[in-house]
Amino acid sequence: MFLFWRPWSVILLALWLGLAYGGWTVDRALAQQGAGDGSIGKVIAVSGSVTIERTAAVPVQVSVAGRRGDAQIGDVVYEGDIVTTASDGTIGIRFLDGTSFNLSKNARIELNDFVYKPKAAGNSTLLTLQKGTLTFIAGTVARIGDMKVETPVATMGIRGTAPRVEILDDGTVKFSTLIEEYKKEQPGVGTLSRVSQRTDLLEVMDLCNNRDPAVSQRRIAACKTLADEHVDRAEARALLYNNMGTARVVSGDYARAIEDYTTSINQDGRSAKTFNNRGIAFEKSGDTRRALADFSEALNIAPDYVPALANRSKLYEGMGDVSRAVADLSRAIELQPDSAAFWNQRCWLRAVSSSVQDALSDCNEALRRGPPTAARYDSRGLVYLKLGNASQSVADYDSALRIDPRSASALYGRGLAKRRLGDRTAGDTDVAAALRIDGSIANQFVRFGLQ
Structure with a gap:
């Protein structure tokens, strides 16, 4: 929770x-x-x-x-x-x-x-x-x-x-x-036996709450033990099945994760977290429609539940609905203004749409709140490229590539920026390197209105 x-x-x-x-x-x-x-x-x-x-x-x-x-x-x-x-x-x-x-x-x-x-x-x-x-x-x-x-x-x-x-x-x-x-x-039951059982139960509880991916199967078994042998109230069973579902998502077993989350929801239908988690499982299994429904239901229950806002925004982005994606991110930023990741994501969304000047402000905010990452420099590099400031674009792409030398996006963007600065040879070299890493990267930039 x-x-x-x-x-x-x-x-x-x-x-x-x-x-x-x-x-x-x-x-x-x-x-x-x-x-x-x-x-x-x-x-x-x-x-x-x-x-x-x-x-x-x-x-x-x-x-x-x-x-x-x-x-x-x-x-x-x-x-x-x-x-x-x-x-x-x-x-x-x-x-x-x-x-x-x-x-x-x-x-x-x-x-x-x-x-x-x-x-x-x-x-x-x-x-x-x-x-x-x-x-x-x-x-x-x-x-x-x-x-x-x-x-x-x-x-x-x-x-x-x-x-x-x-x-x-x-x-x-x-x-x-x-x-x-x-x-x-x-x-x-004597005192020593009670103490031993109490300690064992504490260990089972601790394992059921453990989010380490390396112990996912043991986590599922621990939560199942609590659900079958110890817990009778609906709210507690809901939490246990939510934990089991999360462990199954980590293991890639999305179908059974959805079953566990559904059992949790049947026990407690007012948990925004569980609807959000089931939405993640639906999205990973390729069911965009049900994922969107669950993220939206989580927000009906708790309108300011930030994880659901962030997840629905990413889903809208994948569906090409940039305006709704930006709206959800904007609300998430209002609730968590210190999240550099949210500022950067909204920068990127605005950069690939028509709000490029607003995107620059978001990128600057993301880098100000830090720490600087390859993705954040890459986002601002794209913004400067779309604004026609090729030299600043190259500088940001350079910073991104110092952190992640195999970023296809930064290599391709820098190649385009170098071409605009008249350095055709260096630009072609960067573009070719980017295509070797990701053969689809040119199509992505075409969708951004750049080629």
């Missing part, structure tokens, strides 16, 4: 998904585990390089069993600790109230606050995720106290849920949740 946050002001109460499995109650022995030394939990799994920085002590290097290091699986954590994972590191931690969480690679979290006394008032937890991904199953504090996860752009209040919080490289925060709470205790 994509959420767009107002900086530092959003409190999200994730209350709406359910689990038909069994409610975890924290054994009294777990609650008393840290009473003597002041610890608030312990490491239950670790791999790769993970550092726990203690505010009142020397940093502790955590390592898997068998490797050298000061701390191992089973070591305790304290209020105020800062946990950082490297590019090869992951860690699982369980708190005294039963909260269990996994921290992804390249992540950093601060364990700011933890107050837990069984059956007492004033229980609270505050975690600050600074980067990376946090997946967890909330324990007793979330149900009877005050549990919050803070990120650079939002603070989320957690009430008995099993969410995933992710901070992307661009600073965007994404929040999703699969299950709300465990409805009843499994009879006859």
Whole structure:
């Protein structure tokens, strides 16, 4: 689920998904585990390089069993600790109230606050995720106290849920949740067995949310396990089938992806994201009509849903409906004005139509917002070529080719610009090189009104 946050002001109460499995109650022995030394939990799994920085002590290097290091699986954590994972590191931690969480690679979290006394008032937890991904199953504090996860752009209040919080490289925060709470205790299951099952379920949830293409088939299996064995509420099943559909798209199985997305929509017909995702699958399978219908339905549900605006714009472009493509991009730019990609795409659309002067302004904005890419210099090179400024066109195409020497578009455009400057030999050389890379490139420029 994509959420767009107002900086530092959003409190999200994730209350709406359910689990038909069994409610975890924290054994009294777990609650008393840290009473003597002041610890608030312990490491239950670790791999790769993970550092726990203690505010009142020397940093502790955590390592898997068998490797050298000061701390191992089973070591305790304290209020105020800062946990950082490297590019090869992951860690699982369980708190005294039963909260269990996994921290992804390249992540950093601060364990700011933890107050837990069984059956007492004033229980609270505050975690600050600074980067990376946090997946967890909330324990007793979330149900009877005050549990919050803070990120650079939002603070989320957690009430008995099993969410995933992710901070992307661009600073965007994404929040999703699969299950709300465990409805009843499994009879006859001891504390250690409950902890083991809880940890296993957390790993399954984490895998179901994992967007790494390398684990797509395992992701599908994990989501299917949750759908078949753990989740009963329609909203949760919708999210699981949406995840399965996305994994199948990555694998190129568009027909089954469409089936999964359709199952998701049948469970929750008001998800703009799922309609958008099914539209992508239809488009990739060659069904333009249904793709357009799904992108449009996503925007009927959420008129400002930027992914659907961008996808429908690309579809309109492919259909030759430039005016509608520009209209969708313009709205996307209003909503996300810092997106250099959107500015560049509108520049290109205007460049290949009749709004060349407007295109130049868009290209300049795309390059200003950066970073500079071959595609952005290529777009402005085309604009200058259509405006008759051949020397500036050559300069931009030169910049594009320094980044991507095999850009057929930049080579062909530069060849035309050189010819206009009177350098026929160099121009012919560029044109011939472009045609060797892409034999259809000349026809594309003819459609742009250039030859």
